[in-house]
Amino acid sequence: MMNISKLACIAVYAGLLGAAPVQAAEPAQAKADVVAFNASVRVEVDAAGKPVKVEAPADLPESIRAYIEKRVASWQYQPAKVNGTPVSAVTFVQVGACAVPTEAGGAFKLGLDFKGNGPRIVAAADRLPPPSYPIEAQVKGYAGTFRVGYSIQPNGKPILDNIETLDGGNKLAKLFHPALKKWVENLRYEPEQVDGRSVSTQMSYPVEFVLDTGHRHETVSEWRKRYLADLQAHAITSKECIAAGGGDALRPIAQNSPIKVIPSPAG
Numbered sequence: 220m221m222n223i224s225k226l227a228c229i230a231v232y233a234g235l236l237g238a239a240p241v242q243a244a245e246p247a248q249a250k251a252d253v254v255a256f257n258a259s260v261r262v263e264v265d266a267a268g269k270p271v272k273v274e275a276p277a278d279l280p281e282s283i284r285a286y287i288e289k290r291v292a293s294w295q296y297q298p299a300k301v302n303g304t305p306v307s308a309v310t311f312v313q314v315g316a317c318a319v320p321t322e323a324g325g326a327f328k329l330g331l332d333f334k335g336n337g338p339r340i341v342a343a344a345d346r347l348p349p350p351s352y353p354i355e356a357q358v359k360g361y362a363g364t365f366r367v368g369y370s371i372q373p374n375g376k377p378i379l380d381n382i383e384t385l386d387g388g389n390k391l392a393k394l395f396h397p398a399l400k401k402w403v404e405n406l407r408y409e410p411e412q413v414d415g416r417s418v419s420t421q422m423s424y425p426v427e428f429v430l431d432t433g434h435r436h437e438t439v440s441e442w443r444k445r446y447l448a449d450l451q452a453h454a455i456t457s458k459e460c461i462a463a464g465g466g467d468a469l470r471p472i473a474q475n476s477p478i479k480v481i482p483s484p485a486g
Contacts, residue, residue, distance in 0.1 A: 254317070254318045255315070255316070255317040255318075256315075256316055256317075257313065257314065257315050257316070257334065258275055258276050258279065258287060258313075258314050258316060259276065259311050259312070259313055259339045259340075260273060260274065260275050260276075260287060260288070260291050260311065260312045260313075260314060261273070261274040261309065261311055261339070262274075262291060262292075262296070262309070262310055262311070262312050262336075262478075263307070263308075263309050264296045264298055264299075264307065264308050264309070264310070264478055265298070265307050266298055266304075266305040266306050266307055267298065267305070268295070268296045268297055268298040268305070269296070270291070270292045270294075270296060273288045273291050273292045274288070275287040275288050275291070283316070283318075283329065286329055286331070287314060287316065287331060290314075290331050290483075291312055291314065293483065294312075294333070294480055294481060294482045294483060295480075295481035296478060296479065296480055296481070297478065297479035297481070298478065299413045299414070299477035299478055300477075301413065301414055306413060306414040307413075307414060307415070308411065308412060308413045308414070308477055308478050309411060309412040310336045310337065310411050310476055310477075310478040310480075311336060311337065311338060311339035311409070311411070312333070312335075312336045312480060313333075313334040313335045313336060313337075314331055314332065314333060314334055315331070315332045315334050316329060316330065316331050316332075317329070317330045317331075318330075332482075333480060333482035335473060336473060336476055336478065336480050337371075337411065337420050337422065337473025337476045338371045338375075338408040338409060338410045338411050338420050338422075338473065339408060339409040340406070340407075340408055340409075341375065341407040341408060341409055342407075347406070347424075348402075348405075348406075349402075350398050350399055350401070350402035350426065351398055351401075351402070352398075352428055353394050353395060353397075353398050355394055356391075356394045356395060356428065357430065359394075360430060361390075361391060361394060361395075361428075361430075362427075362428050362429050362430050363384065363385075363386060363391040363394075363395050363427075363428050364384075364385040364386050364425065364426070364427045364428070365382055365383060365384055365385060365395065365399060365425070365426050365427075366382075366383040366385060366423060366424070366425050366426075367379075367381075367382050367383075367399055367403060367423070367424045367425075367426055368380040368381045368382070368383070368421065368422070368423050368424075369403050369406075369421075369422050369424075370419055370420070370421050370422070371408045371410055371419060371420045371421075371422060372410070372419055373410055373416070373417035373418060373419060374410075374417070375407050375408045375409060375410050375417075376406075376407065376408075377403050377404070377406050377408065377422070379400055379403045379404070380421070382396055382399055382400070385425075395428060399426065411476060411477060411478070413477050418477060420473050420474075420475060420476055420477075421473070421474040421475050422473055422474065423474055
């Protein structure tokens with residue numbers, strides 16, 4: 220945890236507003252001066268498992284970027300291997316960060332927690348764009364939860380491996396699977412590297428389609444404001460916010476990253 224000078228889920232959520240779901244592109248704030256956000260940190264690891272280059276997003280304030288890089292560089296890494304021989308590699312470490320104001324004011328305490336590592340999504344603010352909610356499903360009032368498995372190829376393009384329906388059975392599969400397949404096909408990643416070569420990584424991602432008919436008369440602007448507030452209210456209960464001030468958004472999970480990260484506890 221650190222004091223600094225004052226300065227992330229993809230649940231597809233349709234309120235029957237006739238607009239595609241949107242996702243936060245900036246840190247949301249549910250209560251004054253508490254800011255929670257996610258960051259993707261590029262890490263180069265040598266054959267001994269030592270991080271030799273750590274790069275947090277360049278658009279972060281310098282003090283925050285420096286702190287994130289220092290913490291991520293302090294973690295332990297198990298190097299990748301080729302034919303049993305350790306080699307250098309590149310991975311992208313996902314972290315959750317939370318800035319909480321000090322009682323005296325004018326400064327923040329920053330908490331950080333490890334969220335996973337793997338390839339990096341190529342999208343605005345490193346956030347996974349949501350799939351579209353099928354119109355027919357909205358009209359019929361159908362919701363559903365799925366686990367999507369896909370493989371990131373060395374060229375950064377994903378190949379769909381499977382879609383597991385977690386509730387609703389075949390009726391939901393017929394309505395939602397085409398939208399999920401199209402969503403996967405449009406994703407792009409920056410792949411991990413092993414010994415200077417891009418490699419394939421398997422990913423798993425839970426996607427929930429949720430209808431909220433209780434707010435069907437609100438405007439898109441009102442819906443977005445409520446959605447961001449809900450996200451932030453959940454974020455401030457995360458480990459990094461607890462560490463800084465005293466859930467967590469869903470994200471893709473790399474199943475077989477060649478680099479294993481052993482982070483220190485949140486703080």
